[in-house]
Amino acid sequence: MTYLLRRLAVFPLVLIGVSIVVFVAIRMVPGDAITAMLGTEAGLLTPAQREALSVYFGIDQPWFVQYGRWLAGLLHGNLGISSTYGKPVLEIILERFPLTLELALLSMLIALVVGVPAGVFAATHNEKFSGLGVRVAAMIGQSTPNFVLALLIIYTLSAGFGVLPAMGEFSPLWQDPLRNLGQLILPAITLGFAFAASVTRISRSAMLDVLSDDYVRTARSKGVSARGVIWRHALPNALIPVVTLSGIEFGYLLGGAVIVEQIYALPGLGRLVLDAILQRDYALVQGAVLFIAFNFMIVNLLVDLAYVALDPRIRLGEQ
Structure with missing residues (x-):
């Protein structure tokens, strides 16, 4: 406390x-x-x-x-009036933030669902060709800029299948869930791809360190199955660096993925800040950046608290 x-x-x-x-x-x-x-x-x-x-x-x-x-x-809770929209800044931010939050959560889900199992697989098959394949794929993912992947996805859909990503007026989740998912799934894959590659590499490195610890060897000597050793004993401790990376990346995603939002024509927070800068909308830029900074600090605080949940040996300076 x-x-x-x-x-x-x-x-x-x-x-x-x-x-x-x-x-x-x-x-x-x-x-x-x-x-x-x-x-x-x-x-x-x-x-x-x-x-x-x-x-x-x-x-x-x-x-x-x-x-x-x-x-x-x-x-007094007043961030000023936007010179571009003629509305209170806080009202504009709260209109755009749900899209950015949903996109960040979906991207994070994709990255963790793909990255953590891939990292564990690469660590447990470290000296096999399959593990090398995962590492190469992760390096490619980290080396591919988001805007390149976004353009490749759009080109593949249009040239190969004759369709384009669902754009136009954004549909909130509570109004049209299917259209909302159709509008966000490709941007989420674009953002989640590089993040999944980072999670894979961090998970693999952390798992290799943990698998060589004494308590893992002790669990194996007691007859615990290989799956039990990996998922019940090793993985929880290996997740600490993954949580750190996830917190930092999620904070950035809450700030808005400007390029991806621009390519897919999403009216998110990042695009809002970019337009506000171009329009010299001082009040909107100040309010939006302050809102992003506050979210980033909240995420970092939650990450620190998550450390204790993952490893009770960690103490957050209570003394």
């Missing part, structure tokens, strides 16, 4: 640090929100109209005043 309280106490400090970096960085990008929002029509504005828009969006003051106002609003 002491460890948990300490970690939670650090959250505000980290979020403030992230907010300052993002606040300054987005304002270093050339251009301004009004020009990005109106395009060529911005040149038709009179000085009075431009000044009125600057006041409305709160960009007429020095940056430290703008940051103070934004931070004061944040303490």
